[in-house]
Amino acid sequence: MSKGNILFCGVGGQGIILASEITAMALISSGLDVKKSEIHGMAQRGGAVVAHMRYGDKVYSPIVELGSADIEVAFELLESIRYLPYLNEKSRVIVNTQKILPLSVATGMEEYPPDVIGELKRFIPSVYPVDAFELARSSGEVRSVNMVLVGALSMFLPVEEELFIMAIKKRIPERFIDVNLKAFKKGREWINNIQEVGHK
Amino acid sequence: MSDKVLISGNEAIARGAYEAGVKVAAAYPGTPSTEILENLSRYEGIYTEWSPNEKVALEVALGASFAGVRAMASMKHVGLNVAADPLFTAAYTGIRGGLVIVTADDPDMHSSQNEQDNRNYALAAKIPMLEPSEPSEAREFVKIAFKLSEEFDTPVLLRTTTRVSHVQGLVELGDMETSPVMPGIEKMPEKFVMLPSNARKRRIILDERMKRLKDYAETFDGNRVEFRDRKRGFITSGVSYLYVREAFPDASVLKLGMVYPFPEEMIKRFSREVEEVFVVEELDPFIELHVKALGVRCRGKDLIPPYGELNSFIVRRAITGEERLLFKPIDIPQRPPSLCPGCPHRGVFYALSRLDVFVAGDIGCYTLGALKPLSAMDSCICMGAGIGNAHGMEKALGRESTGKVIAVIGDSTFIHSGITGLIDIVYNNGCSTVVILDNRTTAMTGHQDHPGTGMRVTGEKGREIDLERLCRAIGVEHVYTVNPHDIKATMDILKREINRPEPSVVIARHPCVLLPEMKKRKKPLYIILHDKCIGCRACLKLGCPAIEWVPLSKEEAMRLGFKEKQKGYARINSVLCDGCGQCAPLCKSKAIVRGVREDE
Numbered sequence: 145m146s147k148g149n150i151l152f153c154g155v156g157g158q159g160i161i162l163a164s165e166i167t168a169m170a171l172i173s174s175g176l177d178v179k180k181s182e183i184h185g186m187a188q189r190g191g192a193v194v195a196h197m198r199y200g201d202k203v204y205s206p207i208v209e210l211g212s213a214d215i216e217v218a219f220e221l222l223e224s225i226r227y228l229p230y231l232n233e234k235s236r237v238i239v240n241t242q243k244i245l246p247l248s249v250a251t252g253m254e255e256y257p258p259d260v261i262g263e264l265k266r267f268i269p270s271v272y273p274v275d276a277f278e279l280a281r282s283s284g285e286v287r288s289v290n291m292v293l294v295g296a297l298s299m300f301l302p303v304e305e306e307l308f309i310m311a312i313k314k315r316i317p318e319r320f321i322d323v324n325l326k327a328f329k330k331g332r333e334w335i336n337n338i339q340e341v342g343h344k
Numbered sequence: 345m346s347d348k349v350l351i352s353g354n355e356a357i358a359r360g361a362y363e364a365g366v367k368v369a370a371a372y373p374g375t376p377s378t379e380i381l382e383n384l385s386r387y388e389g390i391y392t393e394w395s396p397n398e399k400v401a402l403e404v405a406l407g408a409s410f411a412g413v414r415a416m417a418s419m420k421h422v423g424l425n426v427a428a429d430p431l432f433t434a435a436y437t438g439i440r441g442g443l444v445i446v447t448a449d450d451p452d453m454h455s456s457q458n459e460q461d462n463r464n465y466a467l468a469a470k471i472p473m474l475e476p477s478e479p480s481e482a483r484e485f486v487k488i489a490f491k492l493s494e495e496f497d498t499p500v501l502l503r504t505t506t507r508v509s510h511v512q513g514l515v516e517l518g519d520m521e522t523s524p525v526m527p528g529i530e531k532m533p534e535k536f537v538m539l540p541s542n543a544r545k546r547r548i549i550l551d552e553r554m555k556r557l558k559d560y561a562e563t564f565d566g567n568r569v570e571f572r573d574r575k576r577g578f579i580t581s582g583v584s585y586l587y588v589r590e591a592f593p594d595a596s597v598l599k600l601g602m603v604y605p606f607p608e609e610m611i612k613r614f615s616r617e618v619e620e621v622f623v624v625e626e627l628d629p630f631i632e633l634h635v636k637a638l639g640v641r642c643r644g645k646d647l648i649p650p651y652g653e654l655n656s657f658i659v660r661r662a663i664t665g666e667e668r669l670l671f672k673p674i675d676i677p678q679r680p681p682s683l684c685p686g687c688p689h690r691g692v693f694y695a696l697s698r699l700d701v702f703v704a705g706d707i708g709c710y711t712l713g714a715l716k717p718l719s720a721m722d723s724c725i726c727m728g729a730g731i732g733n734a735h736g737m738e739k740a741l742g743r744e745s746t747g748k749v750i751a752v753i754g755d756s757t758f759i760h761s762g763i764t765g766l767i768d769i770v771y772n773n774g775c776s777t778v779v780i781l782d783n784r785t786t787a788m789t790g791h792q793d794h795p796g797t798g799m800r801v802t803g804e805k806g807r808e809i810d811l812e813r814l815c816r817a818i819g820v821e822h823v824y825t826v827n828p829h830d831i832k833a834t835m836d837i838l839k840r841e842i843n844r845p846e847p848s849v850v851i852a853r854h855p856c857v858l859l860p861e862m863k864k865r866k867k868p869l870y871i872i873l874h875d876k877c878i879g880c881r882a883c884l885k886l887g888c889p890a891i892e893w894v895p896l897s898k899e900e901a902m903r904l905g906f907k908e909k910q911k912g913y914a915r916i917n918s919v920l921c922d923g924c925g926q927c928a929p930l931c932k933s934k935a936i937v938r939g940v941r942e943d944e
Contacts, residue, residue, distance in 0.1 A: 155679065156681070165350075165512075168350055168512065169350065172348075172350055172514065177514060178350065178512075178513070178514065179478070179511055179512065179513045180350075180511065180512040180513075181507055181510060181511045181512075182510055183454045183455070183506070184375050184376060184378075184455065184510055184790065189681035189682060189683070189684065189709060189712065190679075190681055190682045190684060190889060191679055191680055191681035191682070192678075192679040203513075204589040204590040204656075205586045205587050205589075205590040205655065205656045206478070206507055206511040206513070206583070206586065207507065207587075207655045207656070209655065209656055209657040210657050210668070210670050211657075211668055211670045211671070222676060222679075223679070225674055225676060226676060226679075228671045228672070228673060228674055229670050229671050229672065229673055231671060232671075245889075245892060245917075246677045246678065246679040247679075247680075247682050247887060248678065248716075249677050250889055250891065250892045250893065250917075251717060251884045251887065251891070251892075251893055252881070252884065252893030252895060252912060253716075254677040255677075256677065257676055257677075263674065267671055
């Protein structure tokens with residue numbers, strides 16, 4: 145039986161909702177039940193954003209329990225560590241190393257923590273840092289950061305690559321499909337390379 | 345049809361209403377309810393409108409019902425407070441075409457000022473209420489609600505919460521239905537004219553109807569007993585049902601799809617068949633009190649928190665006491681929502697932060713003006729409250745308050761319920777100043793149009809309400825319009841108007857930067873000339889996310905050619921800068937100037 149809990153987190157405006165939608169579509173087309181929960185309204189104005197996704201043969205609760213996220217996909221570096229209580233030693237964390245400064249940091253009231261990845265690794269062995277911004281830029285569209293991360297995530301899900309590609313083609317406006325597919329592939333390759341060199 | 349689609353609870357409600365043949369739907373935007381009407385407006389053959397407020401929305405839907413068509417009004421939980429007046433009397437008149445009222449509650453206040461539990465409205469107004477657990481049930485329950493409405497001649501409430509409205513799940517689409525009611529004008533004064541003599545008769549009918557609904561609740565499919573292990577029996581509804589199933593997959597459950605009126609016999613029978621009864625519900629002990637009133641022993645709010653959202657973890661821990669070893673949160677900078685770079689509201693709040701005034705605020709994106717570093721809002725209660733609050737403060741303090749109190753309110757909020765407050769100021773010889781933050785949209789809920797923009801939910805043009813003329817017509821003689829990006833002009837006008845011993849309105853007008861036409865425009869860029877910045881931090885007081893502070897050590901300061909004492913310098917993040925230019929005049933060293941974007 146295949147089941148899992150995914151937490152998508154980042155900053156409002158990073159395309160988290162679209163990324164989670166495409167992931168959900170791919171999971172569904174492989175025959176799984178999916179529930180996905182997110183917050184709209186005031187929370188979206190540049191604030192921290194989190195979307196919960198659960199899949200399996202039959203899913204009841206739409207919310208990931210504390211300590212039980214199998215995979216966290218962090219769209220921003222600092223956000224990767226905000227939801228630590230949702231993770232456990234076996235969780236996998238895919239983290240975009242891009243920094244977006246919270247207002248308190250931008251205005252000099254607080255400091256951006258210097259070594260987020262190091263801190264994360266104190267708790268979680270399986271951390272996969274990705275420079276998704278750079279990979280997106282090299283695929284021709286900086287706004288496809290979210291598809292790089294979907295690509296990276298897809299490597300850990302029980303779903304064939306083809307189903308993700310179908311979901312992207314279905315959900316993304318036609319003129320942007322190519323760059324998004326390119327970004328998606330870059331994300332997959334990145335994880336593949338990390339795993340080949342035996343990185344944990 | 346047996347297509348399964350992944351859609352949200354709100355989309356499912358719209359779909360259910362469409363399948364039920366709804367003909368008229370009205371709403372005012374409010375998280376987490378907004379997408380219901382937005383989705384309905386995309387179906388053919390349904391009249392949809394953004395009403396000025398929820399009271400009007402419900403009155404429109406009720407009127408459509410009088411005309412014999414199926415109608416729906418949808419709103420967030422606090423919106424039902426605004427619509428409560430027609431709600432209570434609609435219970436007396438009953439309906440002609442099916443009438444469904446959706447209330448979307450927001451436990452945990454993700455985007456609300458309170459977390460009231462609107463199940464209490466069902467009890468208070470004597471209206472049946474259905475509560476779905478997930479999107480698939482939401483679609484199904486809307487259709488049932490329309491049938492019930494017509495069968496029992498009553499409005500029906502459908503209650504969701506954020507975790508039903510904004511959860512996406514698989515939904516099987518259903519077939520279209522038609523109402524047996526014939527559209528047309530039918531005069532039924534004894535039913536529809538609630539003169540005391542008629543209302544007294546309807547009051548008795550209302551009571552009889554509730555009795556029949558109680559009997560119906562006993563046989564309603566949506567109220568269902570699932571016997572498994574009988575050691576623990578859970579009575580629950582809505583999303584809490586899913587948390588119970590997740591936390592205790594082997595336990596017996598009585599799931600209430602109709603949370604009012606209660607199936608009393610079913611509850612009693614279920615309770616006798618299990619060893620221990622637990623009531624699991626978010627917010628108030630609504631079901632629990634009723635179960636206890638039946639003389640059934642149960643546990644509930646002595647274990648389950650009466651505020652915030654639940655989840656399967658909280659439910660399991662509350663019942664079993666089981667603790668789980670978790671990573672503790674790490675102390676890192678918070679990331680609260682903030683006004684966007686280029687937000688026109690920022691200019692007004694910056695100006696207000698420099699004046700020593702009490703700012704009576706209101707509901708919208710601009711409530712974020714209360715946050716640091718602007719800290720320029722001193723009260724926020726509900727839609728429209730700021731204007732009445734300012735007037736009340738002025739009357740309480742008399743002359744002492746002149747120049748010390750001001751009201752700020754958004755354009756959509758002003759139309760929703762600010763106009764009557766302004767009339768009060770004029771009529772009662774008040775002298776408050778009201779600032780209308782006119783960003784040409786209902787921004788916080790996702791950019792819905794409103795009477796002030798003149799565009800309708802369908803994308804068609806309607807008639808635009810002219811705010812200046814409206815204020816003048818009410819009797820405000822001093823109405824001024826200012827561009828809030830011009831901070832100096834804004835400051836000057838605010839200073840002048842708050843000291844004026846007469847009512848005045850300042851309309852701070854500039855479109856929201858997130859509106860499509862603003863996003864598409866070529867954005868200017870501002871930069872900070874490195875060598876001119878003296879590190880005074882004046883620009884940082886705007887709280888613009890695009891302006892960043894770079895701290896310097898003594899050595900770095902010297903190396904970069906700054907004065908040794910300079911603690912840092914400011915720079916503008918060109919990706920975030922929207923080019924509003926509010927910051928430039930604030931810099932005394934004239935270090936902030938127009939720049940050129942890379943792609944220009």
